[in-house]
Amino acid sequence: MENTSRPIPGNHRIGPADDPAARPTRPGRPSGAPVDRAERRHRAATRLHRAGTTPPVHLGLTGSAAGPPGSRARVSAGLLDPVAGDPAEDEDLAGSGDEVGETRRRAARRRRLTLAGLALTAVVSAIMLVATLINWPPGGPAAREMTTAERDRLAAMRVTNYRELRAGLHVTVGDGSARTDLLGWVDWARQLAYLDVTGPGAGQLRGLAQATPTVLVLRPDPAAVQTPAMPPLVPPTDGWRLPTDRRLDPVLKLVFALASDRPDPTDGLSGRWLGQERINGETVDVLAAPPPGAGTNGHVTRPPGGGPDGGAPGRGWPPGDEATRYWLDPAGRLHRLATSLPEVGPVHVQLNRADRPTLRPVDALGGRVGLPRALTAAERERWRGLPARLRAVGGASATVTVPAAAGTNLRGVGWLSWTSGSAYLGVTDLDADGRRTLLRRDRTGLARIERASAGDAADPPPLPPPRAGWRTGPHRSEALAPLLDAALRAARGSGPSGGVRRIRGDKLAGNVVDVVEVDTARGRVRYWVGRDGLLRRLELPTRGGAWAQLDLAPGRVPRLTAPR
Incomplete structure (x- = not known):
């Protein structure tokens, strides 16, 4: 007899729920009656629901009716509670035997609890990972006090x-x-510092700048682009002035305070070692200490090469005040500095030690330094004959450039007569809306006529000179008086008196000149004497710390009529 029964896969044991004879019969249908099509569909749907392949709607469960197409299926409340059972599964197991049904229900609860625990563990682990990454301390050793070797390097940095x-x-x-x-x-x-000033906050300082520890001169260029760029190695010769904006003074003092001709004392020097970094392929130490050359108020108080007391980093600062960071290599060379200055804000300094060209100061700062020495015999002869040659030539066309003070930058052209001992110029103040002033200097003093309209600084004054309307008294044009007086005195008697020395050789308008400096009772005066023995330029310092120039072109001059 052929066996038509099918083997049961796996280790599945036959229980009351699987034995057709043990299954409860549906009311109204006698046992052993044939199963109709509706009954078979109901059993198939029940098996598919247990496998999780059909929604509860096929079983006609309450609260699980399917919505319209595209709408979200509602989640059974039991699925939100990992301890509660699945109502559909519990209903399906309701007719099972007590022992087998209870076992399956417990296994389902354990599975849901395990999945819920795993999900909760994953969420907590993710939160802990994010919090750890945010608060993870940087690698490397923790900050500490500077060692003796590190203090010595910082003290020798300048x-x-x-x-x-x-x-x-x-x-x-x-x-x-x-x-x-x-x-x-x-x-x-x-x-000396030579810089290009730019950036969105530069304002009136945009342009080229040269500075010493005591004075800053600027060649403004409002049309310059905001992208930082290196200045031209050979600076322009004209257009330099003393700026009214003094915001850069503390920054430049800090830059010059980074160098000194003697080491700083290490006693009282305190700070902290913060770590190490790589700069241009070199390992450097990051040290925190007060700014160099700083006093108790945080301002730089001592220029480089100052007195032996004070100026050392850390001296005069309260303990624990570490406002400045230094990036120092093992040789004690500074590569970077970061600090904050009062009324300025954060300041970052970066040094490129491979870029070291020779700098040339502009004429407003006195020009090239040179090598002072005594006059040779030929130079002394030209110097002694200077007054007679000036009287013989009679006069010269004159151009003045006087950075007198912040807010007073004078430019002018005119004539100077050694024969009559007078000068007549048209002068423009670049910082006073370009207003024009006619200026006359003679043995009676300095007189002026102010024009209502502005004029070009390169325009000569009108000829003949006005006979009336001249006024005297305090005026910004008085800054030209020392320069004009020195030029007129050069043709009197035997010439200027005082200690004479040659500063350097130079060129001016194609003429080779000797720059001769004379120490007079009124201060230093520099005479640019050509090889022909004539005076080509005269220079002297102004009260603003810059140098004023009077350029001369000896030759015939118009008749300078004296005023009434």
């Missing part, structure tokens, strides 16, 4: 800069829309 003479410089002042960039070079040995 001497190292001074001995290396020069470095490329990039200074960032402020941040955001108020940022100002200074890009160029600094020469610590000759006390």
